[in-house]
Amino acid sequence: MRLLSRSALSLLIAASSWAVHATPAENDAALLKLATDSGCMACHSVLPAAKRADGLPPIAPAWSEIALKYRDDPTASDRLTQTVMTGSTPRSRHWTGKTGATAMPPNATALGEADARMLVNWLLVLVP
Numbered sequence: 001m002r003l004l005s006r007s008a009l010s011l012l013i014a015a016s017s018w019a020v021h022a023t024p025a026e027n028d029a030a031l032l033k034l035a036t037d038s039g040c041m042a043c044h045s046v047l048p049a050a051k052r053a054d055g056l057p058p059i060a061p062a063w064s065e066i067a068l069k070y071r072d073d074p075t076a077s078d079r080l081t082q083t084v085m086t087g088s089t090p091r092s093r094h095w096t097g098k099t100g101a102t103a104m105p106p107n108a109t110a111l112g113e114a115d116a117r118m119l120v121n122w123l124l125v126l127v128p
C-alpha cells in the first residue's frame with residue numbers, strides 16, 4: 001500500500017526544499033537585517049569592536065563575546081530573551097567594566113518576543 005499519494009509526496013518535497021533553501025549566509029543576512037532594523041547594531045557589533053576613537057570601552061558586548069560567555073549555559077536563550085525585552089538593570093549587569101557605563105534599555109518597543117528570541121538564538125551560536 002502506498003502511504004502517500006503522488007501529489008502529497010511532491011508537495012512534501014517542495015516544502016522541504018523550500019525550508020532548506022535559505023543558505024547559512026542568507027540566514028545570517030536576514031538576521032543581521034532584523035538586528036539592524038530593531039536598533040541593536042547601534043550599540044552592538046558582530047565581532048569585538050576595535051577601541052573607540054575616544055578611548056572609551058565599547059557601548060555593548062559584541063555578539064561573539066556574548067556567545068562565548070554563555071556557550072555552556074542551557075538557560076541563556078530564555079534569560080537573554082527576557083533581558084533583551086526588558087533591558088539590563090544597572091544594578092545587576094553582566095558586562096560591568098567591559099563595556100560603557102550605560103545599561104541596555106528595554107527593546108520591547110522595537111521588536112516582539114518571538115523576534116527577540118530568534119535574534120538571541122542566532123547570536124548565541126556566533127562563537128568564533
Ligand code: HEC
Pocket residue numbers: 035038039040041042043044059060061066080083084088092093094095096099102103104105107110111116119120
Ligand atoms: C542603547 C544600546 C543598546 C541597544 C540598542 C541594544 N543593546 Fe543589548 N546590550 C547593551 C549593553 C550596554 C549591554 C550590557 C549589559 C550588561 O552589562 O549586562 C547589552 C547586553 C546585551 C545582551 C547580553 C545580556 C547579558 O545579560 O549578558 C544581549 C543578548 C543583548 N544585549 C541583545 C540585544 C539585542 C538583540 C538588541 C536589539 C533588539 C540590543 N541588545 C539592543 C546595549 C544595547
